[in-house]
Amino acid sequence: MAKIRYYYNTETCKYEPIKVTPKAMFLNVIGFITVSVILAAGIIYVYRSNFTPLKESILRSKNHDLKMEWKVMNDKLSEAYHQADELEFKDDKIYRVILDTDPIPTTIREGGMGGHNKYKEILEENIEQEDMVINTYQKLDRLKKKLYIQSKSYDQVSNVLSEKEKMWASRPAIQPINNKELTRLHTSFGKRFHPILKRWKSHDGLDFTAPVGTPIYATGDGIVTSAYLSSSYGNVVFINHGYGYQTRYAHMTKYIVDQGDNVKRGQVIGYVGNTGRSSGAHLHYEVLYNFKxxxxxxxxxxxxxxxxxxxxxxxxxxxxxxxx
Ligand SMILES: [Zn+2]
Structure with missing residues (x-):
């Protein structure tokens, strides 16, 4: 039940009920609504001006984090790119120089990567930070290509190294008998006037004097192509080392390898003797390159x-x- 309000009528000296007309009531309601709407609008305006809505605030924070993460990722990408540059430098300027192999041509290392069409999907998305995203994708693609070429280059270097190692092991590179005191070498190589025969004679190897039975070593890895008794060389072993190199070991008292045997550098193949056309116990040792x-x-x-x-x-x- 609505409350009845009273007022003091000075004329009648009585309290009488206040009569509210519908018009006054209507105006009151309208006034109340108007004030409420203005007040609400004011509160919303002040709130909007001073506070960011929660959802937007979360999105802004996430956006900030993403930008930071993108930057960190880009920095790491640049770092990886520089490390790949260092690998390239060592490959071309150190490993390949040592192995006497040509560097990878710049045209291959820095070959084309395709234009913007490659990133069509990103362009179609119409994203706000398009340039930044495409730039990162380009950097990533360049790094991928760099590393792919570097990996192929290492395969090539590894093959060259294996081949060189084989060649270094095969090359006749040591003395054929133990000569630490340097007392074994007897003659020089080449043409000289033979004082007894009284004529110029070619000596195609070096003579090492040593007691009969002194071990003789293969001077490089290779395959024994002959081991036989020759009238001039006596017991002789021929070794083919590949890469154009051959060696001969003559006048042995005996050999202990056979035709077709694989030998390693430093392996004993026979012993010093005085067989064949020889005027004293010694090893006659020859090296041939392309049969000369x-x-x-x-x-x-x-x-x-x-x-x-x-x-x-x-x-x-x-x-x-x-x-x-
Ligand atoms: Zn000789």
Whole structure:
């Protein structure tokens, strides 16, 4: 039940009920609604001006985090790119130089990557940070290509290295008998006037004097192509080392390898003797390159220190008669 309000009528000296007309009531209601709407609008305006709605605030925060993460990712990508550059540098300027192999051509390393069409899907999305995203994708693609080429390059370097290792192991690179004291080398290589035969004679190898039975070593990895008794060479072993190199070991008292045997550098293949046309116990040692005799002394440097090697060269220049 609505409350009845009273007022004091001075004329009648009585309290009388206040009569509210429908019009006054209507105006009151309208006034109340108007004030409420204005008040609400004011509150919303002040709130909007000073506070960000919660949802928008969360989105802004997420956006900020994403931008930070994108930046960190980009920095890491640049770092990886620089590391790939260093790998390229070491590959081209160090490994390939040591192995005497050409570097990967720049045209291959920096070949085309395709234009913007490659990123059509991103362009179609019409995203706000389009340039930033495409730039990162391009960087990533360049890194992928760089690493792919680098991986292929390492495969190639590894193959070259295996082949070089095989070649280094095969090359005749040590003295054929133990000659640490440098007392074994007897003659030099090449043409000289034979004082007994009284004529110029070619000596196609080096003679090492040593007691009968001194071990003789294969000077590089290879395959024995012959091992037989020759009237001139006596017991002789021929080894093919590949890459154009062959060696011969003559006048052995006996050999202990056979035709077709694989031998390793430093493996004993026989013993010093005085067989065939020989004027004393010694080893006649020859190195051939592309079937032509070359001076074996050129191959002993790796086996000796510089001083020892120079001494050996001096010894090889002495005028002595070959033992054949
Ligand atoms: Zn000789």
């Amino acid at each position: 005799p070359i001076n074996p002394i050129n191959f002993f440097q790796r086996d000796l220190g510089n001083e020892e090697y120079e001494k050996l060269i001096e010894i090889s220049k002495q005028e002595t008669i070959p033992l054949d």
